[in-house]
Amino acid sequence: MNILVVEDEVNLAKEISDYLSDFNCYTAHLYSRSLELLDEIDFTIVLLDLKLPDGNGINLIHHIKKKKIPSGIIVLSANDELELRVSALDAGADDFLIKPFHLSELNARVKALIRRNLHKGDNTIDYNEIRIDVPKLSVTVNEVALTLTLKEYELLVYFIANAGKVITKDAISYSVWNNHSNMDVSNEIIYTHVKNLRKKLLASGCRDYIQSVYGIGYKFDA
Amino acid sequence: MKLVYKNILINTVISVLILFIGELSLYTFLKSNIEKEAVEHLYLERYFMVKQIEKGVDIKYFSHNIGDVLKIVSVPAVQFTVPVLEDVEMNEPGEEEHFTSKKIVFDVVQNQSVYRVSILKTIDEDEGLSGSMSAITFLSGLFMAGILVIINVFVYYKLFSPVYRLIEDVKEFSVQKLKKIIPPKTSTVEFGVLGLEVSKMSEQMISDYTSMKEFTENMTHEIQTPLAVINSKIERCIQDKDLTREQALLLTDAAKAVNKLFNISKGLTLLSKIDNKQYNALSEISIKELVKQRIQYFVDFIDNKKLTLAEEYIEDVTVLMDISLSEIVIDNILKNAIQHNIQEGRIYVTLHNGQLIIANTGSVSEMPTNLYFDRFYTGMPTQSLGLGLSIVKKITDYYGFSISYNYSENLHTIAINFNEHKAKS
Numbered sequence: 310m311n312i313l314v315v316e317d318e319v320n321l322a323k324e325i326s327d328y329l330s331d332f333n334c335y336t337a338h339l340y341s342r343s344l345e346l347l348d349e350i351d352f353t354i355v356l357l358d359l360k361l362p363d364g365n366g367i368n369l370i371h372h373i374k375k376k377k378i379p380s381g382i383i384v385l386s387a388n389d390e391l392e393l394r395v396s397a398l399d400a401g402a403d404d405f406l407i408k409p410f411h412l413s414e415l416n417a418r419v420k421a422l423i424r425r426n427l428h429k430g431d432n433t434i435d436y437n438e439i440r441i442d443v444p445k446l447s448v449t450v451n452e453v454a455l456t457l458t459l460k461e462y463e464l465l466v467y468f469i470a471n472a473g474k475v476i477t478k479d480a481i482s483y484s485v486w487n488n489h490s491n492m493d494v495s496n497e498i499i500y501t502h503v504k505n506l507r508k509k510l511l512a513s514g515c516r517d518y519i520q521s522v523y524g525i526g527y528k529f530d531a
Numbered sequence: 532m533k534l535v536y537k538n539i540l541i542n543t544v545i546s547v548l549i550l551f552i553g554e555l556s557l558y559t560f561l562k563s564n565i566e567k568e569a570v571e572h573l574y575l576e577r578y579f580m581v582k583q584i585e586k587g588v589d590i591k592y593f594s595h596n597i598g599d600v601l602k603i604v605s606v607p608a609v610q611f612t613v614p615v616l617e618d619v620e621m622n623e624p625g626e627e628e629h630f631t632s633k634k635i636v637f638d639v640v641q642n643q644s645v646y647r648v649s650i651l652k653t654i655d656e657d658e659g660l661s662g663s664m665s666a667i668t669f670l671s672g673l674f675m676a677g678i679l680v681i682i683n684v685f686v687y688y689k690l691f692s693p694v695y696r697l698i699e700d701v702k703e704f705s706v707q708k709l710k711k712i713i714p715p716k717t718s719t720v721e722f723g724v725l726g727l728e729v730s731k732m733s734e735q736m737i738s739d740y741t742s743m744k745e746f747t748e749n750m751t752h753e754i755q756t757p758l759a760v761i762n763s764k765i766e767r768c769i770q771d772k773d774l775t776r777e778q779a780l781l782l783t784d785a786a787k788a789v790n791k792l793f794n795i796s797k798g799l800t801l802l803s804k805i806d807n808k809q810y811n812a813l814s815e816i817s818i819k820e821l822v823k824q825r826i827q828y829f830v831d832f833i834d835n836k837k838l839t840l841a842e843e844y845i846e847d848v849t850v851l852m853d854i855s856l857s858e859i860v861i862d863n864i865l866k867n868a869i870q871h872n873i874q875e876g877r878i879y880v881t882l883h884n885g886q887l888i889i890a891n892t893g894s895v896s897e898m899p900t901n902l903y904f905d906r907f908y909t910g911m912p913t914q915s916l917g918l919g920l921s922i923v924k925k926i927t928d929y930y931g932f933s934i935s936y937n938y939s940e941n942l943h944t945i946a947i948n949f950n951e952h953k954a955k956s
Binding site: 318320321324325327328387388389390391407408409410411412413460474475477479480486487495497498501502522523524525526 | 752753755756758759760761762763764766767769770776779780782783786787789790793797809812828831832835855
């Protein structure tokens with residue numbers, strides 16, 4: 310699957326491409342270059358910075374929609390103004406992520422969007438013996454249903470989206486606990502929930518995927 | 532005192548003084564002139580008499596048509612004197628009135644006999660002088676005062692009208708409106724200069740304000756991308772399998788600092804946006820529903836600290852607010868009540884009579900009550916930025932709600948009164 314990263318900050322574009330290693334990433338630092346690439350290649354997802362040196366990202370959304378290109382669009386913006394968000398979503402963007410964001414968060418959103426766009430009827434996440442039915446919010450391990458709290462469920466989805474990667478506690482609290490990451494207690498809360506999730510997974514006969522990474526966070530890996 | 536009254540008062544006092552002095556000096560001048568004339572007249576009469584006598588006119592024939600009173604008496608020759616001029620005070624019989632007269636006394640010789648002649652001239656015979664003078668003065672004074680009032684009112688309404696208009700403009704001036712003061716049209720040079728300078732000043736203020744605003748906006752905006760780069764670099768570093776524990780901790784600290792920086796810039800952007808009145812969307816918000824909904828986001832944090840939450844919604848209150856700002860207010864207060872709470876503490880949420888009270892147990896506050904809503908003032912060794920409550924204050928001020936903080940009996944209480952809501956357009 311191809312992803313187009315439209316971002317004028319070369320460093321950031323490179324990091325995004327490197328992190329989204331499950332996909333083929335192409336980068337465009339200019340509006341004009343992104344138009345060329347969109348003509349040449351089919352992209353599943355376009356990651357779009359709105360402020361480009363030679364054009365406005367919103368116009369690129371209009372272009373994609375006008376040409377009926379089926380790519381999903383995630384806007385990456387440093388500006389979190391409501392009007393901007395609304396105008397981007399109105400133009401046809403699927404998601405809106407405010408800079409600075411965690412790459413793991415971007416990764417999770419990209420995967421969620423692909424699931425929504427590609428598997429409209431059958432929106433499931435499969436990871437070895439684990440299967441998540443996203444619309445039903447249900448989890449099965451080896452086809453046996455597992456009862457999770459909403460937070461545990463969200464944690465699991467986030468872990469699987471970033472499987473094989475180290476995720477910081479900050480990124481988890483931002484994504485799962487709704488941006489209250491600057492609360493003092495979030496580390497303990499994450500610890501408690503991850504511990505409970507792990508217990509439940511192990512009890513259902515699941516392999517121990519959740520590894521704690523000292524001082525940083527967790528890694529969900531086989 | 533208004534300029535116009537001040538002006539009238541000063542003008543009146545000064546003109547009354549000038550009138551009084553003028554009258555006094557005029558009176559003295561006239562009086563001395565009349566006296567001088569009388570004296571000259573007396574000398575002339577004497578000269579005439581002496582000449583007549585020298586010509587041989589019998590002294591007895593001089594009649595009363597010389598002076599007002601003429602007295603001729605025969606005196607012994609030895610007593611012959613030079614002419615003497617003297618003042619005479621006298622009262623006319625039967626009348627209270629007082630007369631001042633000039634009298635010349637001289638001796639003439641006729642037929643070897645000496646006659647003492649005294650000619651008297653009354654000065655105050657025109658008795659109306661001072662009376663009519665004061666009447667004239669009074670009338671002209673009155674006339675002048677009337678003219679002065681008219682002139683002053685004219686000056687006030689006509690001449691000074693550009694200044695008063697300018698004052699009104701300055702009063703209404705606000706940099707946030709981005710409307711400079713237009714100098715009022717005037718033919719008075721000084722007012723023209725004043726108007727122009729004030730206008731220039733307002734223009735400068737607006738341009739300073741705009742550039743400061745732009746700076747803040749650009750600064751907070753431009754800082755996001757580098758922060759995103761730092762974040763992404765850190766995230767890549769932590770993927771390294773050979774990362775030592777020490778390096779991991781260093782990277783976590785760096786990530787925390789970046790996160791803090793991001794939150795500061797977000798908070799400051801929010802404050803400046805409220806300052807710039809960039810939140811104009813109003814929605815009807817039920818405070819009860821809002822609080823209940825926001826509390827859901829904090830359940831984990833409340834449980835984690837083993838806090839007891841007591842909610843009491845006696846009656847609901849509906850306000851017109853921007854939704855995101857209303858959420859920020861409740862979130863920041865709840866966050867504050869949780870973070871500054873003690874383990875196994877309590878939080879009381881009460882909605883009653885248009886007032887939302889959120890109280891929490893906590894350590895004894897050494898923070899002065901008046902500093903509670905100040906920017907960056909945390910007063911406690913937590914990781915919070917100290918921006919939260921100043922944002923709350925800013926938002927409640929923006930909508931005209933009153934907010935207060937109180938500490939008593941181990942309870943920190945923040946109360947917002949939504950009833951004192953003044954609709955903002």
